[in-house]
Amino acid sequence: MSHYQIAVVVGSLRKDSFNRKLAYSLVKLAPPEFSFKQVQISDLPLYNQDDDANQAESVKRLKSEVRAAHALLFVTAEYNRSIPGVLKNAIDHASRPYGQNAWAGKPAGVIGASIGAVGTALAQQHLRNVLAYLDVPVLGQPEAFIHAKEGLFDEAGNIGADSKQFLQNWMDQYVAWVKKHVD
Numbered sequence: 555m556s557h558y559q560i561a562v563v564v565g566s567l568r569k570d571s572f573n574r575k576l577a578y579s580l581v582k583l584a585p586p587e588f589s590f591k592q593v594q595i596s597d598l599p600l601y602n603q604d605d606d607a608n609q610a611e612s613v614k615r616l617k618s619e620v621r622a623a624h625a626l627l628f629v630t631a632e633y634n635r636s637i638p639g640v641l642k643n644a645i646d647h648a649s650r651p652y653g654q655n656a657w658a659g660k661p662a663g664v665i666g667a668s669i670g671a672v673g674t675a676l677a678q679q680h681l682r683n684v685l686a687y688l689d690v691p692v693l694g695q696p697e698a699f700i701h702a703k704e705g706l707f708d709e710a711g712n713i714g715a716d717s718k719q720f721l722q723n724w725m726d727q728y729v730a731w732v733k734k735h736v737d
C-alpha cells in the first residue's frame with residue numbers, strides 16, 4: 555500500500571492538553587506515506603443505548619472517520635488511574651449498535667502523557683483491555699508512558715531532544731505494526 559490514513563483519538567478535551575501536543579509532535583516522526591487526522595470527540599452526546607437506532611450526526615461522523623482510516627492512534631490522558639470518560643464515551647459510541655463496531659480490525663497504537671510519575675501506565679492498560687474486546691490489535695512493544703515535564707516539547711512543538719530517540723523508535727515500531735496488518 556502506498557498511503558496510510560490514521561485516525562488519531564486524543565483522550566483529553568483540555569485546551570492546552572499535553573496529550574494533544576504529544577499527538578501533534580509524534581506524528582511528525584512518521585514517514586511521508588502516513589497521514590494523520592484527529593477525530594473530534596468533544597461534541598458527542600453521552601452514550602445512551604436507546605439512541606442506537608438513531609445515532610447523532612456527530613456519532614455518524616466519528617464512525618465514518620474511523621471506518622475510513624486504515625489504523626488508529628490513541629493518545630490519552632489518565633484520570634483517576636483509568637481512561638478519561640470522554641474517551642470511553644467515544645469508544646462506546648463507535649462500537650455500536652451491536653454488530654456494527656467501527657473499530658474492529660484496525661491496528662492501533664496506544665500512548666499517553668501525564669504529570670504523574672507512572673505516565674498513564676494504568677490508563678493505557680485499561681484501554682488495552684477495552685480495545686482487545688473490540689477486536690483492535692494493539693502494538694504491544696515498545697510501551698511508552700510519557701512523563702509530561704519541562705523539555706518534553708521544544709519551542710517549535712517538536713519532541714524535545716531527551717525523548718526524541720525513544721519516541722522515534724516508538725513511531726518506527728508503530729509504522730511497522732500498521733503495515734503488517736494493512737498490507
Ligand SMILES: Cc1cc2nc3c(=O)[nH]c(=O)nc-3n(C[C@H](O)[C@H](O)[C@H](O)COP(=O)(O)O)c2cc1C
Binds near residue numbers: 568635636
Ligand atoms: C480528574 C483528573 C484525574 C487525574 N488522575 C490522574 C491519574 O490517575 N494519574 C496521573 O498521572 N495524572 C492524573 N491527573 C493529572 C493529569 O495527568 C493532568 O491533568 C494532565 O495534564 C492530563 O492530560 P492533558 O494535559 O492531556 O489534559 C488527573 C487529572 C484530572 C483532571
